[in-house]
Amino acid sequence: MIFVPKTAPPAKIAQHLIYGARVLLVDGTYDMAVELTLQVAKEFGWYNRSTGYNPYMTEGKKTAALEICEQLGWQAPDRIFVPVGDGCIIGGIHKGLKDLMALGWIDHMPKIMGIQAAGSSALVDAWERGLQGWEMTPQPAETIADSISAGLPRDRNKALAAVRETAGSYLRVSDQEILNAIPVVARNTGVFSEPAAATAYAGLVKAVEQGLVASDERIVVLLTGSGLKDIRSAMQTVSTPPIVAPNLEAVKAVMSQQA
Structure with missing residues (x-):
């Protein structure tokens, strides 16, 4: 069972799901998600491998x-x-x-x-x-x-x-x-x-x-x-790449604009 803030980047959530984990998106901050793992582990007797908690x-x-x-x-x-x-x-x-x-x-x-x-x-x-x-x-x-x-x-x-x-x-x-x-x-x-x-x-x-x-x-x-x-x-951190038609003239037009 994986607990992550609902604001976590989608790619990170996808990794958990692809490997077969059951993921719960916590409606709160990272610290709230961590606190919830502590409560859940204690309530159900689960092993807690949370970062900063598990030695x-x-x-x-x-x-x-x-x-x-x-x-x-x-x-x-x-x-x-x-x-x-x-x-x-x-x-x-x-x-x-x-x-x-x-x-x-x-x-x-x-x-x-x-x-x-x-x-x-x-x-x-x-x-x-x-x-x-x-x-x-x-x-x-x-x-x-x-x-x-x-x-x-x-x-x-x-x-x-x-x-x-x-x-x-x-x-x-x-x-x-x-x-x-x-x-x-x-x-x-x-x-x-x-x-x-x-x-x-x-x-x-x-x-x-x-x-x-x-x-x-x-x-x-x-x-x-x-x-x-x-x-x-x-x-x-980068510029959005331009969309071009599939022909040489379109490429030349973009190149002339960037020159």
Whole structure:
């Protein structure tokens, strides 16, 4: 049984349905959907694998850190930029890096940079104010990056620790900065990212603008989701292609207009 906000992108809902899941569209926010999963799991004795609630999620997400360091020849990067909503991924990345440090497979701890959408930046606020996770209260959350929209992040303790214990930073970026990042990432890396994923790159751009990174640093930007999951948002970043008649003259006419 899958619970998602009714506002979730259709492509994400379609994926669940195609694989045979029973999907319920919750008439409310992401946080309301999460709360409902907790109630339902308790009422019916179901296993709850919700992000930020199930501890196995951290163990799964940490493998991304292992893969990053393996692909870099066990030379850990200086910084890792991570898009953050509930905090599960950033907490997992931190756990993986700590494991590698304990094993002696990497010789330094990368600074973890948590990037949130400005319309859903509870962790940025907490980090700036020096709050602990248990001191955080629910906030309104509204952003085009639906995958990281969380008014009260469920994995907030791990998410704050990931940045504080690695001397990293939390940054917020606007929805427009996120949208701007989508085509830039695609055209320079070949990766088509959904808004939540592009948030990490937008954060790198902001960090450079604020002088938070040096030109000689080795940096990894974590892209967490395909742009095919949210075509509607992606189309906001490009022009609508013209419709042409099926003849050469029509093509020439369009080309002359664009010249």
